Amino acid sequence: MxxxxxxxxxxxxxxxxxxxxxxxxxxxxxxxxxxxxxxxxxxxxxxxxPQRYWAVAAPIYFLIVLTVFAFVIYPAMGKFMTPNLDDMRTIKDTAGTRRNANVLVNVDSIKEGKCICKDKDKCYKEFYDSIQSKVVNKSIPVLKDIEMWDVSERLYLK
Amino acid sequence: MASRKPWRKVLYERQPYPDNYTDKKVFLRDLKKNIDFREVTYLEAVLGASLLLQEFCTVVAFVLIYFYMVNKWVPPTAVFQWTSFLTVLCFAYHLLRFSRDVREKLGHDLRTVLTFVVFGELFSPVLHTLTDTISTDTIHTTAFLMMLVHLVFFDYGVSAAIVSGSLSLSAAVFASICLASRLSSAREAFILMTVATEAFVLFPLLRNDMQKPVFITFVLLVSDTYFLYLIGNLATTLFLSTVVLVTVICPVLFVRYQKYKDNIYGPWDEAVVDDVDNPFD
Structure with a gap:
């Protein structure tokens, strides 16, 4: 594209x-x-x-399809896909609770791996390798869910 | 209010101004209009439109060949000989003018031609009867719509998301298979498929390498008009009015409407991330 x-x-x-x-x-x-x-x-x-009947019929068919989709089918699909309010999926999902989410990347595996850049002049691999340890130490941890009981404790028990 | 600190457009500092405050001096200072706007002259617009006209004339020429063949106004062998002769002529010109390694390309292309002829002859009875049971009106409507799709998605040399060479070519081939079923024999169907290949695969390649050949458009235009005139007045009128619309009215409107161009740019624009590997993409 x-x-x-x-x-x-x-x-x-x-x-x-x-x-x-x-x-x-x-x-x-x-x-x-x-x-x-x-x-x-x-x-x-x-x-x-073609018959002139279609000059009126085709737009009406099209509008009916559009109306059904916009007001019935799409809202219904949205309702079907939304979990209930007391469902565990509204609180927890797999994205935020991955194990070791805080460990960034294994530095050694990057150093051993091959570079996939097509143009070697524009490759920043060497540069990133040299600053990798600095990045790991100073970086902000990966986004992660806080456990529910930690939130409850902080909000209601203190 | 002279004691107030001057307002700065930052969020990380607490300032003695309401949240929705905007300084009159700074307001819309970064607004820019029509950054890389270049006025298109009438001649450029016509040249651009002539690319569309060229492909349109090719489509009309192909349909004319079909029409003359289906009405038996011209012997199919003559069509085959003439188009093959022209193709060989253009191929020789292309080979000598644009190819570096002539011998290798010649061998490669001859193999392709041989494959095409063998498979075309083998499958032409199948192609001929493929859409035989469908009514002629449906065939003509489908061919019309597919040719329209071919013209819309054809690669005119302007980079846009809608351009798709494969879709354009498939639409043209589909249209020609539809039309081939109306002919009287498998051999004629094979000849029509050959003409389709020449018109929609090879001809655009040649035109691409020749860089905007206006005389080809002219030759196509004149011959199309002549052969349409032999068919009837209605077709000629429709064809000529389309040509006038494409080459005169649309470019005039395009050049005229440029003064309404009012693109705004500013810091609110989305950032564009260039691909590291293809920075000029």
């Missing part, structure tokens, strides 16, 4: 302009097809258009 940024860029400008114009044209063509009587099309030799 060439895009990492949501900012405007020249290629985006071109494609969005094309999109803007084509939807405008599409809308005008749709209106002409939906409003102008069939005889005029037959005069021009255009006999292959």
């Amino acid at each position: 060439p895009q990492h940024t949501p900012a405007p860029s020249p290629s985006r400008a071109v494609y969005s302009f094309v999109m803007y114009l084509s939807f405008e044209i599409f809308f005008i063509l749709y209106l002409i097809w939906a409003v102008v009587p069939d005889e005029y099309f037959h005069l021009l030799g255009i006999t292959f258009l």
Whole structure:
């Protein structure tokens, strides 16, 4: 993907302009097809258009699908995926309670491992290896849940 | 209030100002507009649109070949001979002009051609009857939609997320397989598939290497118009109005609407992390 940024860029400008114009044209063509009587099309030799019933039916089908999804299916999926209030999953999960979450990285394993950089000039491995011990000592511990009883003790028993 | 410390835009210091305070002097000082905006001239816009026109004309030419073959206005052998002749001519030109290792490339490409011809001949009865049971109206609508998909996702040389060469090519091949089933024999289906390969695989490669060849667009445009004129007025009118829309009206609007461009930039923009391995990506 060439895009990492949501900012405007020249290629985006071109494609969005094309999109803007084509939807405008599409809308005008749709209106002409939906409003102008069939005889005029037959005069021009255009006999292959779909029935005009679809000019009304297709948008209504689309809107009904959209409504059902937005107001029924998506809220229902959200409700199904949310655990109950007294469920243990609202208090604890696997992300915050990993064992040894405080131990950063094993320094030796990094030193032995091979570098995956494609461009050796831009590789910072040597640099990070040299400051690794400093990083481990001074760094902020990895994010981790505090046990529930510690929280209760601190909040209610003191 | 002269005794107050001047306000600073920091969160780590306690300051004698309300939380939502903003200094009038600092307010929107970092706002920038249209940073790397470069005005596109009319000529550049037309040149860009001519890339779209080229691919559009190729699609129309392919459909014309199908139309002439299905109505038996032209013998299929003649189509095969002419397109093969043109392809060999363009291939020789491409080989001599753009290739470094001519012999190796020639051998490699001849092998590819041989594979294509053998498998194409083998599978053309299957391809010919693949969509035989589907009604002609459905076939034409599907071909139209797939060609539209082909034009939308085609790689015009502008880097955007929507561009996908493989999707574009598959759509074109799907359309041509659909159309091939309307022809009268497996041999004609094979010829149409050959033409599709030449038009949608090889031709864009040649045009890419030739760098915006305007005369190719012109030749395509004239020949398309001529052969459409032989079919009827309605098709010609539709084709010409599309051409005018693409090459005249859209570029004019694009150049005109540039003055409404009003992109704002500032410290609130999301940070962009460049890839270490491909900094110019």
